[in-house]
Amino acid sequence: MEALAVRLSHLDAEAQGTIRVVMFYDTLMRRRVDLPALARASAGLAECVAGIRLHGSGRTIRASPDGSEPAVPPSPASSSAPVMLDDEEIGAVWLERPGPPNPLDDAVLERLAIAVAAVAERYGPAHTTMADPALVELVISSGSDDAARARALRLLGFAPDLPVRVVAVRSRLPLDRIGALLCPARPVKAAPLGDVGVVLAATVDTDRLPSGVRAGIGAVDSGPDLAWRQARTALRFATADQPVVHYEGLGSLALLAEVPQEAVRRNADIAAVGRVASSAEDLATLQAYCATGSRRRAADVLHLHHSSVARRLEQIGKVLGFDLAEPAGLVRASLALTAWRLQES
Numbered sequence: 001m002e003a004l005a006v007r008l009s010h011l012d013a014e015a016q017g018t019i020r021v022v023m024f025y026d027t028l029m030r031r032r033v034d035l036p037a038l039a040r041a042s043a044g045l046a047e048c049v050a051g052i053r054l055h056g057s058g059r060t061i062r063a064s065p066d067g068s069e070p071a072v073p074p075s076p077a078s079s080s081a082p083v084m085l086d087d088e089e090i091g092a093v094w095l096e097r098p099g100p101p102n103p104l105d106d107a108v109l110e111r112l113a114i115a116v117a118a119v120a121e122r123y124g125p126a127h128t129t130m131a132d133p134a135l136v137e138l139v140i141s142s143g144s145d146d147a148a149r150a151r152a153l154r155l156l157g158f159a160p161d162l163p164v165r166v167v168a169v170r171s172r173l174p175l176d177r178i179g180a181l182l183c184p185a186r187p188v189k190a191a192p193l194g195d196v197g198v199v200l201a202a203t204v205d206t207d208r209l210p211s212g213v214r215a216g217i218g219a220v221d222s223g224p225d226l227a228w229r230q231a232r233t234a235l236r237f238a239t240a241d242q243p244v245v246h247y248e249g250l251g252s253l254a255l256l257a258e259v260p261q262e263a264v265r266r267n268a269d270i271a272a273v274g275r276v277a278s279s280a281e282d283l284a285t286l287q288a289y290c291a292t293g294s295r296r297r298a299a300d301v302l303h304l305h306h307s308s309v310a311r312r313l314e315q316i317g318k319v320l321g322f323d324l325a326e327p328a329g330l331v332r333a334s335l336a337l338t339a340w341r342l343q344e345s
Contacts, residue, residue, distance in 0.1 A: 018107045021045070025111035035119055039063035042093075042112050046105065049075070049096035052116055055089070062096075070096075081109035085117045088130050088176050129176035131156055131189035136198055140166060140228035149224065156200065157187045165204045165220070166227035168235040169197040171213040181208040196235065198228065206244045214238040217246045233257045236345045237338070241291065256339050264343050269336035272320045277340065282319075285312045289324065290334040 028041055035052055042050040043063040049070050052061045064070045079101045080094035093112045095105055138144050138152035150160060158164055169178055169190075175197040179190035183201035190199045204217060216234030218227025230247035236257055237245045247254065264270055277283045288298040288309075295313065299306040317324045324333055 017104045021104060021107045021111055025115050029115055029118055032122070033119075035059075035061055035116065036063070038112065038115055038119065040067040042095075042108060043067070046095050046097070046102065046108050048078075048098070050112070051077070051094045051096065052083075052091065052112075053093075054083070054091040054116075054120060079105045079109060081106075081113045083113045083116045083120070085121060090120060091116060129179040129188055129190050131191050131200075133191040133193060136189060136191040136200065137193060139164070139200060139224045140198060142225045142229075144225065153224075156189045158189075158200070158202070162187075162202055163220070164224055164227075165201050166218040166222075166224055166231050167199040167201065167204060168216040168228070168231035169199055169213065170195075170215075170235065170238075171197070173210070173213060175199070178209070178213060181210075182206070184208070196232065198231075200224070209244065211243070214243045215245070217244070219246075219248050230254075236342050239341065241287070253338065256335070257342055259339065261343065264339055267336070267339070269320065269332055270340050270343070273333075273336045273340040276316055276319050282312065282316055285309060286316055286333065286337060289313055290330065290337050293330060 024041075024045060028038060033041070035054075039050050039052050039061045040063040043065045044067065047065050049065075050063055051074070053059065062070050062074065075096040075098070077094035078097035078099075080092055082089045083091035083093060093109055093116060095101075095109065097105065135152045135156055139149055139156070144152070153164065154160065167182060169175065171178055175190045175192060178197070179188045179199045179201065182188060182199055182205060183203050184205070185203070188199065188201040190197060192198075206215065206217070209215065214235060216231045216236070216238060218230035218234070222230060227247075233254055234245040234247040234250060237250060237253070273286070276286055285298065285302065288301040289295065292298045292301060295309050296306045299309040302309060313324050317329070320329075320333060320336075322329045322332060324330060
């Protein structure tokens, strides 16, 4: 201890102040204080108004140095820091100092942010979007019993009587951002499972999703385990033109996802679509024609003259081995194209 005291005596005033700040918050955390107590203690330490906000709940706490609620409206923050939990920003802390920042303000905010994250986690569920993948897997696994699934949902923050929507996602965007967009009012939890992200949410608003995100959504009235299988199936049908697919909207098309891969590979129509797909131009033409059911409407989609589309479709028909102008040919092409895309997915 004497050696430590000697070393500390050689520190400058700012370093000693930082150590005292750390010790101050360590004491508060050992006493398991709540957020209002943290705000009051921080305001007293900094000798100015201190604030805490949690994004998920929208809760904001401000305290004056004397421990009371400030009588004046919030002033612009003189300095602030994010509150991080599991690599996700769940809130913010700040000081409202009238003059320039104090040299120790950064240290105060850093330790306050750590303390707020600890409190949010302790008295959770914390308002983070990212969740423990093991808990999420318990919810959607067909091997989970009802008791285990209910407990996992409770730990994730879902009320027992609250319906849970299940979404399968592929995107380059962070999964927590997608979850927050799908269900901004919460509760919502997300976790990566293999090459697919899973989102559990009370409600789903797909209109808020940015381009580039592909999502499959399980049926409303299905249990989480069945809804997850449905969401994975729906995700396989998602394309650049139809990035969000609801399982309920697939109808009988969902049966295509259950066809064994070996049977798909042996089918002549699907193999022929694979040959057409070797040309991006021909594949785009076939997709537009199958989607619209009309050469003229396909020409509008492709921004081409309808005669050019007609010539392309004639050549594509020769590769497929049947006439695309016939109703039966259009049905065969549409089914083969869908099955080929499922195989590729």
